[in-house]
Amino acid sequence: MNRHEQARTALNWGLGLPPEILKASPVPLAIAEAYSFLQDWNGLQAWVDGKDWGEEEFLRLAVVSHALHRLTPGDRASMESQTAWAAALKATKNRPERLAAIAQLAEGWDYANEAADAWWLIANGNESAKAALTALQRLYKAKQNTRGLLRVAKRALELNPADLVAANNCANLGLLLTGDSAARRLASKLHRENPANAVFSSTYAFALFTEGKTSEALREMETLKEAQLRHPVIAAYYFVMLIENGKMERAHSFLSAANKAQLLPEEQQLLTAATRKLLQHDSQNVMKTASADN
Numbered sequence: 399m400n401r402h403e404q405a406r407t408a409l410n411w412g413l414g415l416p417p418e419i420l421k422a423s424p425v426p427l428a429i430a431e432a433y434s435f436l437q438d439w440n441g442l443q444a445w446v447d448g449k450d451w452g453e454e455e456f457l458r459l460a461v462v463s464h465a466l467h468r469l470t471p472g473d474r475a476s477m478e479s480q481t482a483w484a485a486a487l488k489a490t491k492n493r494p495e496r497l498a499a500i501a502q503l504a505e506g507w508d509y510a511n512e513a514a515d516a517w518w519l520i521a522n523g524n525e526s527a528k529a530a531l532t533a534l535q536r537l538y539k540a541k542q543n544t545r546g547l548l549r550v551a552k553r554a555l556e557l558n559p560a561d562l563v564a565a566n567n568c569a570n571l572g573l574l575l576t577g578d579s580a581a582r583r584l585a586s587k588l589h590r591e592n593p594a595n596a597v598f599s600s601t602y603a604f605a606l607f608t609e610g611k612t613s614e615a616l617r618e619m620e621t622l623k624e625a626q627l628r629h630p631v632i633a634a635y636y637f638v639m640l641i642e643n644g645k646m647e648r649a650h651s652f653l654s655a656a657n658k659a660q661l662l663p664e665e666q667q668l669l670t671a672a673t674r675k676l677l678q679h680d681s682q683n684v685m686k687t688a689s690a691d692n
Contacts, residue, residue, distance in 0.1 A: 400428065405435035423454055430461045434507075439468040459486035460500040464507050483512050492519060494526040501533065510541055521553055528557065544662045547571055562588065562598075570601045574664040577608040596626040600635055612642045628652070630659035634669050641672040646679050 399408035409432040412425065419425060426449075433442035443465040451458040463482035470478065483504075490496035501516035514537060520530035531550050538546035551567035558564070566588055572581030582605040588595075589602035599622060607615035616639045619627065627636050633655035640649040653676070656669060 400431050400435050405432045408432045409436065423451075426451055427454070427457055427461070434461075434464065437468075439465055443469060456486050456489035456496050456500060457503070459483075459489055460503050462486075463512070464503075464509075467507075467509070483515070487516060487519065490516075490519075492523065494520045494523065494530075498526070498530070498533075505537065510537060513537060514546070521550075527553075531557075542663055544571060544575060544664055547662075548575060562592065566598055566601055570604065573601070573604055573608050574662065581605065582609060596622050596629070596632065600632045603639065604635055607639055607642070612639065615639050616643045616645070628655045630655055631661070631665075634659045634661060634665060638668050638672040641675050646676060649676055 399405065399411075409429065412420070412429045412432065415425065420429075426445075430442060430445055433439075433445055442461065446458050446461045446465060449458060459482055463479045463486060466482055467476075467479040486500055487497070490500065497516045497520050501513045501520075504510075504513035504516065514534060517530045517534045517537070521527050521534060531554050534550050535547065537543075538550060548568065548571040551564050551571060554561055554564035555568055565584060569581050569585040569588060572578060573585065585598075585601045585605035588598045592598050599618060603615045603618035606612075606618060619632075619636050619639055622632070627633060633652045637649055637652045637656040640646075640652065649672075653673065659665075659669075661669060
């Protein structure tokens with residue numbers, strides 16, 4: 399009923415259940431959900447405050463955090479709700495299935511930071527770590543959180559040093575964020591060991607680019623086939639390198655593909671800056687042509 403816009407009916411019906419059923423899992427959480435759907439935050443707090451849900455106390459504390467967050471917006475609410483959330487995390491006793499349950503609740507409430515807290519407790523352990531990293535990657539990708547994605551890639555590589563996708567993510571995201579030598583060395587190693595991989599070649603070219611070796615970077619990109627260069631994400635990087643090398647005419651033919659890419663904020667900044675340079679170049683050419691005609 400909650401999921402079919404009948405939360406009020408669900409609440410009235412649920413509260414009329416015999417006490418022994420009303421206290422039995424998962425009824426208390428379903429009642430809390432009904433209050434949440436109705437945005438009755440006072441009712442929600444009254445429902446969970448001072449109760450004891452036994453083995454599911456971690457769920458009650460998570461709901462307490464949610465009610466406090468909604469009831470008193472601002473710094474005070476943040477402090478109180480965070481205290482309740484910390485208590486919920488502690489009450490899970492680090493059991494992965496419990497942590498996953500409150501992480502999913504937090505995601506449903508759109509509390510990305512709280513969800514990440516729970517997922518990371520799983521990801522940093524030995525059980526269900528891979529599933530938690532998958533959830534974190536989805537979460538950070540939705541929020542376009544590049545630093546979070548880099549943290550996920552690093553942990554994935556710790557868990558499996560043979561994970562080439564995680565290794566490339568470490569290199570590429572590290573280059574985007576800091577451009578440090580460790581990321582460049584990793585990009586070079588991946589390319590050297592997997593020379594036929596177009597994505598790794600693109601990352602290596604970007605490593606050269608961040609080092610100021612723009613002409614070398616472009617030459618590396620142009621070892622790829624035309625169809626590979628027109629893959630949206632690769633096209634975005636290729637477009638940036640074409641512009642920096644003054645290849646404006648060829649850049650024009652890749653702008654459409656580049657604009658189709660789903661980019662992180664740091665990648666979008668590179669693409670936007672390069673597009674601005676192209677437009678300035680085109681504008682100057684128009685002015686020169688007009689001047690010559692006069």
